[in-house]
Amino acid sequence: MSVSGAIERTRSLPRIAHVRAFTVRGGGADYHDQGDGHWIDDHIATPMSRYPEYRQSRQSFGINVLGTLVVELEADDGTIGFAVTTGGEPACYIVEKHLSRFLVGRSPAEYEKIWDQMYFSTQYYGRKGVVLNAISGVDLAIWDLLGKLRDEPVYHMLGGAVRDELQFYATGARPDLAKEMGFIGGKLPLHHGPAEGLEGMEKNIALLSDMRAKCGDDFWLMYDCWMSLDLDYATRLAHRAWDECGLKWIEEALSPDDYWGYAALKKAAPPGLLVTTGEHEATRWGFRMLMDMECCDIIQPDVGWCGGVTELIKIANYADSRGVMMVPHGSSVYSYHFVITRHNSPFAEFLMMHPGPTEVVPMFAPQLLGEPVPVNGHIRASELDRAGFGVELNREIALQRPYSNS
């Protein structure tokens, strides 16, 4: 095809005709929205753990209050691109009442200009959080639509695979089972924060020691602290977990806003222990702050929360230029299509969404149809060889459309 032919092909792409935003409850992209007895809501330390009434369950303080946002973009030829992320009804409002004006009548190939307009038109009330979740959901749906119109997987549009397969670590309560399943490591949720004092610290170390004994010396073990600690506690935990249990990384120990605390923790951490964070950070500017202030060894953006693929390209390139690893927070196919194209993303996260977790189940079930899952801890690049993100929306689930833009 001549250059003019390729340009004409892009210019003649169908345009976005309809924008629809749905919310849905029960698992899926808002993966904390689970039933009783799930490992992901079992006395996990959080910033709210300082209040005893909110210590046993994260749902008690509202971790699952939003639910899932489903963004659906229908082109004027009937092709549909969609994506799911965390956002629920508030995000539906932002998509339908604000962002849709930058989408209807536009080509999905204009994702840079559309992103710029979505971000700067909401900057006065957005910049991070649910507004960036909404922008991310729209951006992911644009890339899905573009891939379906071009009959290309997203990872092809991002430059193609740099390796034949993805390897995963597993997040969940059973790293011992994750090892048997072929994962390269296991990330445990931290159960006790500063409010539970030395007794809680001893329980944290005892659990990690038990898992180290079960998993052997070479299997990666990590702690996910979900913003629950202060600098002193995090430093003490880092040294004990490294010295006694060979912890590989301590994740999101402090508030995402405490760049100064992360910089101090990274300096105080034992040489060899990695400090990681970023899943609740957003945009190139937020991640530049983490990297320029030398807050962490690995950044962990969630592509459904940080700004989408269009923004993650900028974040990942800056990380690559600084020699910083970029391992996205678990976000199913939305991160797989990105990670497979990046040398500074040598592995990915798989969130174990089975309640035990005693088996591998799709991360965003029941919302996505055709969602690949790791087999023996790996997914081959060829499994991503379907248009867009390669998944379809399960239309049997209870999709609600609380607002409209027409």
Ligand SMILES: C[C@H](O)[C@H](O)[C@@H](O)[C@@H](O)C(=O)O
């Ligand atoms: C397991 C952690 O507490 C969170 O629930 C988890 O979603 C997130 O922090 C992660 O890194 O997977």
Ligand SMILES: [Mg+2]
């Ligand atoms: Mg985490």
